[in-house]
Amino acid sequence: MAGKTIVVTSGKGGVGKTTTVANLGTTLAKKKYSVVMLDADIGLRNLDVVMGLENRIVYNLVDIIEGKCRKAQAMIRDRKLSNLFIIPAAQTREKNAVNPEQMRQLCAELAEEFDFVLIDCPAGIEQGFKNAVAGASTAVVVTTPEVSAIRDADRVIGLLEASELKNIYLVINRLNVKMVKKGDMMSTEDIISLLSVPLLGVVPESEEVVISTNRGIPLVHERGSKAGSAFRRIASRLNGESIPIDEDGADGFFGRMKRLIWN
Amino acid sequence: MSLTESPPVQVKADRNGFTLVPDPAATFDAIVAYMRQRLEHSHDFFHKTDMVLDLRTKPFRSDEITALYEILFDKAQVKLIEVRLSDDLSFMVEGEMQRRRMRASGTEKPKENDSPLIVRNTCRSGVRIVSPSDCVVLGDVNPGAEIVASGDIIVFGSLRGIAHAGAAGELSARIWALSIEPSQIRIADLVAVPPKGGKPVPKRFEVAEVQSGAIQVITV
Numbered sequence: 001m002a003g004k005t006i007v008v009t010s011g012k013g014g015v016g017k018t019t020t021v022a023n024l025g026t027t028l029a030k031k032k033y034s035v036v037m038l039d040a041d042i043g044l045r046n047l048d049v050v051m052g053l054e055n056r057i058v059y060n061l062v063d064i065i066e067g068k069c070r071k072a073q074a075m076i077r078d079r080k081l082s083n084l085f086i087i088p089a090a091q092t093r094e095k096n097a098v099n100p101e102q103m104r105q106l107c108a109e110l111a112e113e114f115d116f117v118l119i120d121c122p123a124g125i126e127q128g129f130k131n132a133v134a135g136a137s138t139a140v141v142v143t144t145p146e147v148s149a150i151r152d153a154d155r156v157i158g159l160l161e162a163s164e165l166k167n168i169y170l171v172i173n174r175l176n177v178k179m180v181k182k183g184d185m186m187s188t189e190d191i192i193s194l195l196s197v198p199l200l201g202v203v204p205e206s207e208e209v210v211i212s213t214n215r216g217i218p219l220v221h222e223r224g225s226k227a228g229s230a231f232r233r234i235a236s237r238l239n240g241e242s243i244p245i246d247e248d249g250a251d252g253f254f255g256r257m258k259r260l261i262w263n
Numbered sequence: 264m265s266l267t268e269s270p271p272v273q274v275k276a277d278r279n280g281f282t283l284v285p286d287p288a289a290t291f292d293a294i295v296a297y298m299r300q301r302l303e304h305s306h307d308f309f310h311k312t313d314m315v316l317d318l319r320t321k322p323f324r325s326d327e328i329t330a331l332y333e334i335l336f337d338k339a340q341v342k343l344i345e346v347r348l349s350d351d352l353s354f355m356v357e358g359e360m361q362r363r364r365m366r367a368s369g370t371e372k373p374k375e376n377d378s379p380l381i382v383r384n385t386c387r388s389g390v391r392i393v394s395p396s397d398c399v400v401l402g403d404v405n406p407g408a409e410i411v412a413s414g415d416i417i418v419f420g421s422l423r424g425i426a427h428a429g430a431a432g433e434l435s436a437r438i439w440a441l442s443i444e445p446s447q448i449r450i451a452d453l454v455a456v457p458p459k460g461g462k463p464v465p466k467r468f469e470v471a472e473v474q475s476g477a478i479q480v481i482t483v
Contacts, residue, residue: 147406151388154405158387194405194423196385 003034003115005107006238007136009160011152013123015144016173019209019219021120022050023228024140026218027235029084033115036075037086038107040132041122042097045089052079052216053086062090062097065106080221085114095127100134107135125159133160138167140200140238144174145186154195170197171234174205201234201245203227271297280313280344285321295334302338307393311413311431315345322348340395379414386410386424393430406446415439425449428471438471443480453478 008021018041025037039047042062048054059074064087071087078084090097110117121132133139139160143153153170160168172188179185188202206227212219219228220235233243271289275282285294302309314335316328323331328346335341379397386392386400388407397414408424410416413431418440427449429436434451448455448471455471455478471480 151405151407155388155407158389161384161387194403196403 002108002111003113003117004138005111005117005119005136006138006140007040007119007121007132008140008142009121009129009132009156010123010142010149011125011156012143012149015142015149016203016209017123017142018046018050018120019213020140020142020171020173020203020231020234021047021118022218023220023231024235024238025084025086025116025118026078026081027220027232028116028118028239029078029081030220031235031239032083033239034083034113035085035116035118036110036114037084037118037120038110039087039089039120040098040103040128041120042089042128042131043091043094044122045091047086047120048076048088049216050213051086051218053088054216057088060088060090061106062093065098065102071106071109095122095131098131100130103131103134105135125156129156129159133163133165136165138169138238139165140169140171141195141197142171142173143191143195145172145176145180145188145191147186150186150191150194157195157197168197169200169238170195171200172202175202176205199245200237201230203230203234274301280315281309282315282317282347284317285323287321289321291323291327295331298331298334299338302335302341307339307411307430309339309341311340311342313342313344315347316343317347319347379417380412385420388424404440404445412436422448426471434473439468441468443469443471448478448480450478455480 008017008024010017021037025035029035037047038061039045040061041047048057053076056076059069061074063069064071064074074087075085076088078086107117107119119132119136122128141153141156141160143149157168170192172191175188176185180187188199192199204226206225208219208222208225209227212222219225220231222228236243269286271286271293273284273286275284316331332343335343377396379399380392380394382392382398382400382402385402386404386408388405391409392398392411394412394414396412398410398412398416400410400416400418400420403420404410404418404422404424404426406423409427410424411427411430413429413433415436416426416428416438418426420440421442422438422440422445424445425447426438426445428438429451432451436450438448438450444457446456450471450473453473453476467483469480469482471478473479
């Protein structure tokens with residue numbers, strides 16, 4: 001059976017697409033699924049650094065597409081999980097080294113071999129975005145509770161809908177519960193009423209994320225981390241498990257709201 | 264066409280609208296091509312404007328005038344209202360006369376297309392919808408989206424983007440929405456931005472209309 005191809009996108013840069021891909025991929029692999037993470041951000045490759053695998057790169061995505069290597073040669077196995085792979089982007093090339101048709105074919109081939117294909121989309125809505133989206137059947141839109149990120153997410157959702165990608169989910173990253181309570185930050189409720197797509201989960205703002213990124217170890221490996229457990233739940237929901245959303249924050253009101261939307 | 268050459272037709276703006284002055288050396292095809300390009304590049308700057316064709320230096324055949332009239336109308340609903348043949352001889356284009364008379368007597372509004380444009384989903388950021396008549400949106404209009412209609416705009420949802428009703432200059436056009444909290448609203452050539460600070464949640468719906476020269480939002 002063909003696996004799921006999921007693109008993680010946002011429009012705006014710096015909202016946590018790569019972190020989300022790394023953590024979702026790791027969680028799904030921990031659940032014994034075979035997972036491959038594809039870095040589609042050609043020219044600005046990051047995923048390998050977040051996974052702590054940068055020194056193992058020999059071949060990359062563009063090499064596969066140009067036929068310079070076999071797929072298996074470019075896949076890098078994770079240090080901890082034997083069923084998790086990444087395909088890094090080329091750092092010395094540009095987005096137009098690849099076209100959407102080639103990506104569609106590559107994703108289809110990967111989906112035959114793996115249970116999950118996670119695509120890390122570059123910021124923006126140009127060629128890189130079109131490439132990343134081409135092969136995906138599901139999209140996860142990551143946003144932060146800032147008006148600029150939400151506006152870009154809205155635009156991206158519009159473009160995804162226009163490209164006939166029907167399964168679109170939302171992840172809200174870096175929510176600061178204290179600031180929401182004070183009324184200084186948009187709440188989950190506000191964001192959902194504007195974007196009107198089903199919510200997969202909310203990741204609280206946390207310093208742990210920066211630390212884990214710098215160390216190259218995804219947060220979901222850490223047991224006690226709040227953000228890590230948020231990512232674990234998001235991965236479970238993405239996998240079709242129904243977990244009530246109100247566990248995501250201490251705040252019961254948001255929980256009720258989110259559960260309503262999720263069901 | 265190079266930049267150093269003068270265009271095959273000059274578009275001059277004056278108080279009453281635009282005047283087209285063809286270059287005596289230019290061919291009719293070049294003029295048509297230039298006008299097409301000009302209307303396409305300027306988006307709706309010329310939309311529904313009136314133009315005068317000045318043929319004092321370059322005479323056209325009557326079929327050429329008709330062809331130009333149709334092209335201008337198709338491209339941007341520009342109306343060629345008058346053709347100037349010499350300093351003291353000009354004629355009003357047929358049909359335009361009747362419409363003008365109707366407008367003057369106020370018996371009937373001239374409308375080319377009365378059926379409203381219906382949009383059945385949420386307008387997200389980056390979407391631009393232009394309607395030659397009224398526009399009905401069954402969903403929200405999110406920030407960054409733009410609705411332009413020559414008539415009224417009706418939004419069955421929250422209006423948070425830009426809405427421009429009466430885009431052709433109709434001051435009596437109105438904007439209806441379940442909630443009006445836009446980045447900007449425009450009616451005809453008036454522009455309004457919402458006041459700073461929170462506002463009470465409307466009971467049913469809100470209407471924006473022009474009252475004594477300014478846009479007012481009324482909760483119904």
